[in-house]
Amino acid sequence: MSETIIGREAEKKILREVLESKEAELVAIVGRPRIGKTFLIRNYFEKELLFQFAGASGKNLKTQLSNFSAALQMAMKLSVPIAPPNSWHDAFIILSRFLEENLNGEPKVILFDEFPWIHTPKSGFLSAFAHWWNTWASRKSTLKVIICGSAASWMIRNVLYDRGGLHNRVSQTIRLYPFNLKETQQYLISRGIILDPMQLLKIYMALGGIPHYLKKIEIGQSSNQIIDHLFFEKDGALRKEFEVLYQSLFNNAGKHEAIVKELSKKQIGMSRSELISKLNFTTGGTTTQIFDELEESGFITYYLPFGKANRVGIYKLTDEYSIFYLRFVQGRRATGRETWHKIAESQSYVSWCGFVFEAICQKHVAQIKQALGISGIYTEESTWRYVAKQGETGAQIDLLLDRKDHSINVCEIKFSKNEFTIDKDYAGEIDREIQIFKDQTGTKKTIFPTMITTFGTKLNINYTGRITSEVVMEDLFK
Template identity: 55%
Template sequence: MEKLIGRKAEINILKEALTSNEAELVAVYGRRRVGKTFLIGQVYSRNLICEFSGVHNAPVHEQLDNFRNVIAQALNSPIPPAIPKNWTEAFRLLINFSGPLLKKQKAVIFFDEFPWLSSPKSGFLSAFEYFWNSWGSKQENLIVAICGSAASWMIKNIVNNKGGLHNRITRRMRLLPFTLYETSAYLKTKSVNLDQYQILQVYMALGGIPHYLKEIKKGESATQIIDKLCFTKDGLLVNEFKNLYSSLFEMADRHIGVVKALAAKSSGLTRNEIISECGLVSGGGTTKLLDELMESGFVSIYLPFQRNVKKSIYKLADEYSLFYLKFIEHSRTTGQGTWMKKASSQSWKSWSGIAFESICLKHTVQIKQAIGISGIYTEESAWRFAPGKLGQGAQVDLLLDRQDVCISICEIKFSNEEYAISKSYAAELQDKLNIFKAETKTKKTLFLTMVTTYGTKDNIYKTGLVQNEVTMDDLFKA
C-alpha cells in the first residue's frame, strides 16, 4: 500500500475527529489531483463503512444507481436494494444501513467529489442537509467526510452555507500541493533518487501534485521525466490542461483566459488590469471568477506594501499551467529529446526564473527559518514602482515586513551554479533599495536577502550589499 507522506497538520485534524464525543462533519477541499481522496482513505481506512463518489455531469438517476450499488456492496447482500427514486430515499437507505453499525463503533461515511452530486434540480444538497440535521448530527459515533475539487463551490455551499448547513461544519481543511520537502520524501518512497536540483526542475514543471509525481519512475532524470509526461503522445500532462479546468469550472474558458493573461505577465496583474486584458466586466461575476481560481489554488493574491486591497496583485501560482502555456500548448516538436532541446533555449531561461520565483513565494516559511526570523511576526507583500517614461522603476517580488522594525527585501535568482553578482547588477540592486526607501519613506532598516539555488558567490560586489542568503537546500526543509 502506498505510504502517506507529509500532511501532518491535516492528519491531526482528521484524527481528532475520531476521538470526538460528538458527530463530526468534516469538509476537505483543494484542486484536482492533490490527494484529498487518498488522505481521507488512509486516515479513516479502519473506520470507513461507506464511500461514495460523484460522477462529473452524470444525470441524477445514474448517481442514484451508483449510490444503490455502493450500499449493496457494503451490505454484501445477494439481493440488492431497489434504486432510490430521489436523494431523500437514498439517505433513508444510508441511515438504515449505517444505524446499527454506529451503535458498535466509530464509523466514517465518505462522500467524494461532493459538488458533482449536487447538479441543478437534483435535490441532493437539500436532502443532505435534512439527513445531517435530522439524524446525522445526533449520532455521536458518526463522522461524515465530504470533499470536492471545486473548491469555490465547497466554500460557498458548504463552509459558508447560509441555509440548513450554516455553521454545521465541525472541521475544515484546504489541501495544498506538496512542498519541496514533501515532494522529495514522496519520491524517496518510490525509490526515485534525484538530487535537489533535479527535483526542483521537476517541481517547476509539474508542481507538487501527487498524481503527477506518481508517474515518475526510478532511474529517470528530470529531463526524461518531463519528456515522458509532457511531450510524448500518451503523456499524462499533454492534454491535462483543458481537462483540469473544465472539470472544475462551468465556464472554464473565462478562467483559462485569466490564467493565460497572468502567464503572460510574470510580475502579475491588478484586478483592473485583468478586466482590461480579458474583456471582463467589473462586478460580482469577475469577483467570483477570481475567487474560484484562488480557492482552487491556481492563482495567488499579494497585497502591495503600503497599498490598500484594491491595488492587490494577482499571480499565476500553478506550476503546471505556466509550463503548459509556455512549452506544451503550441509545441511543434514532440517525442524523446524534446525537452532537452527546449531546455537549452532562451525561453527556458526566462521561464525558469519565473517558475523558481513562484516556488519561493510558496516557501516563505522556509525562507524565514533560513534567515532566523521565524519567531518574528512578519507580513509578506510585493512592491512595484513605475514612475513613467522618464523615471527609473523598481520591483520587489517578495518583501518581509518585520515587527522588529526591519524589512527583508528578497531578490530571487535561479541558476545552475553559484550566482555571481556583477558590478552592474550590484548597482541595480542598490538603486532598487534606494528607490524603495525614497518612495515608501519607510524608516525601517532594509536587509537584502538573496534567494538562489546554490548560493551567491563571494566577491566584492556581494560584500556589504547582501545581508542574508537562502539556498535551495533551505527550501527543501520541513
C-alpha cells in the same frame, strides 16, 4: 493495506481529533483535483471507513442515484443489486437504516467524495443532505461524515458559508494544498525515486507538488527524461491534462482559462482591473466569482503590495503545471523523445526558470524565514513594484519580508546552474532598487538585502558590505 501518508501532519492531527471526538462530526475537505483528498481519507480511516460514495461529473440525477445504490450494495457486501432510490430523501432513509445496523459504539466514517458533483440541477441533494444531517446523523455520536470537493469555491459558498440547513454545521474544515519541496522529496523517496535537489526542483517547476502527477514518475530517470516522458511523448500522461483540468472543475471554464492564459504572459502579475480591461470582461458578480474560483482552487494567487494605502493587489499565475504547459506544450508542433532536452537549451527556458523559481520561493516563505533565523518574528510577505513616471526609473522587488522588529528583508531571487555572481552592473541595480523603495515608501525600517539562489552567491567585492544574508535551494527542502 493502506499506503503511507506523506506529510499532511496538520491534517492528520485534525482527523485524529475527529476520530477521538465524543460527538458526531461533519468534516469538509477542499482542494484542487489530483491533490490527494480521497487518498488521505481512505488511508487514514482505513479501518473505520464504512461507506463511500463519489459524485460523477456532469451526470444527471438518475445516474447519481444509481451510483449511490451501487456504492451501498458494495458497503453491504450484497451480491444482488439494490434498486436505486427515487430521490435523495429516500436515499438517505436507506443509508440511515444501513448505518443504524453498523454503528456499534466504535467510531465509523462515511465519505461523500466530489460533493459538488452530486448536487445536480433540481436534484434536491443539498437540502436532503442537510435535513439528514440535522435530524438524524448529527445525533449519532460515533458517526463521522466527511465531504470532499475539488470545486473549492462551491464548497465554501454552498457548505461552509451556507445560510440554510448547513449553516454552522461543519465542525472541521481541511484545506489540502500541494506538497511543498520537502514533502515532494519524501513522497518520491517513498516510491524508490532518489534525486538531488536540483533535479527535484526542476520536476517541481513543471509538475508542482501534485501527488497524482508525481505518482507518474518512473524510477531511474533524470528530470529532463521525466518531463520529456510526461509532456512530449505521444502518450505522455500530462500532455493533455490542461484540456480537461479546467473544464472538469469549472462550469463555462472558458473565462477561467482566459485569465490563466493572460497571467501566464505577465510574470509580474496583473491587477483585477488590468485583466478585466484586457479580456473585455464585465465588472459584475460573475467575474468576481471566476476570480474567486481560480484563487480558491490554487491556480492564481492574490498579492497585496507593500505599504499601499488603498492596498490594490495583483494576481499572479502560481500553478506550476499551468505555467509550464502554456509556456512550452500548448501549440507545439515538435514533440517526441528529447524534445525537452532541446527546449532546455533555449533562452525561453532560462526566463521560465527565473519566473517559476521566484513563484516557488514565495510559496516557501516559512522555510526562508527558518534559514534566516527569523521564524519566531512576525512578518508580512509581499512583492513591490514601482511603475515609473515619465523621466523616472521603475523598480521591482521579488519578495519583501516586513518584520515586526522594525526590519525588512529585501529579497533578490535568482535561479542559476552554478554559484551566482553579483557583478558591478547588478550590484548597482540592487542599490538603485533599494533606494527607490525607500524613497517611494518612506520606510524608516532597517533594510537587509537578502539573496535567495539555487547554489549560493559568490563572495566578492560586490557582495561584501552589500548583502547581509542569503538562502540557498537546499534550505527550501527543510
